[in-house]
Amino acid sequence: xxxxxxxxxxxxxxxxxxxxxxxxxxxxxxxxxxxxxxxxxxxxxxxxxxxxxxxxxxxxxxxxxxxxxxxxxxxxxxxxxxxxxxxxxxxxxxxxxxxxxxxxxxxxxxxxxxxxxxxxxxxxxxxxxxxxxxxxxxxx
Numbered sequence: 683x684x685x686x687x688x689x690x691x692x693x694x695x696x697x698x699x700x701x702x703x704x705x706x707x708x709x710x711x712x713x714x715x716x717x718x719x720x721x722x723x724x725x726x727x728x729x730x731x732x733x734x735x736x737x738x739x740x741x742x743x744x745x746x747x748x749x750x751x752x753x754x755x756x757x758x759x760x761x762x763x764x765x766x767x768x769x770x771x772x773x774x775x776x777x778x779x780x781x782x783x784x785x786x787x788x789x790x791x792x793x794x795x796x797x798x799x800x801x802x803x804x805x806x807x808x809x810x811x812x813x814x815x816x817x818x819x820x821x822x
Contacts, residue, residue, distance in 0.1 A: 683752050690749055693741035698810055700735035701773070704780050705803035711787055712796045720787075727784045739777055746770070761822040769809050769816070776805060 704727060711723035750757045757763045786792045794802075815821070 683749070686745055686748050686752075690742065690745035693738050693745055696734060696738035697742050697777075698806060700730055700738060701777065701780070701806040702803070704730055704735060704784075705799050708783055708787065708794075708799040709796050709803065712792060712794065712799060720790075724784075724788045727787060731781055731784045735777060735780065739774065743770075743774075760820070762816045762820045765822075766813055766816045769813050773806065773809050776809075 707723055707727050707730065711720060711727065714720045714723060750763075783792065783794075
């Protein structure tokens with residue numbers, strides 16, 4: 683179980699690193715004024731999303747399910763665990779919103795501003811704080 687937990691934590695760190703950096707790339711991309719820069723940001727966004735964010739999200743979910751299976755009778759009734767799962771579901775939605783933005787930037791159809799993406803970039807920070815508190819403190 684400890685090995686599964688260790689790899690779950692590694693996957694979570696990688697996933698959050700991607701969720702923190704990808705919207706930052708969006709800020710730079712939307713502010714870029716030349717075609718070369720915009721093309722470069724599109725490549726970086728696509729590679730980050732497909733090469734790091736997606737595999738680490740899948741690993742996080744798979745390893746989390748595996749961890750929960752070790753003591754499912756406890757987890758199925760733990761309120762903090764249900765709250766954590768709800769936040770993870772929201773993060774999965776955020777992840778897919780990032781994927782939609784990657785495609786819109788690549789197509790040149792993005793309509794959001796740099797300010798929007800600066801605010802959008804802060805959402806996973808709030809989720810991380812809440813998830814860490816729920817998983818460590820188990821307040822309810």
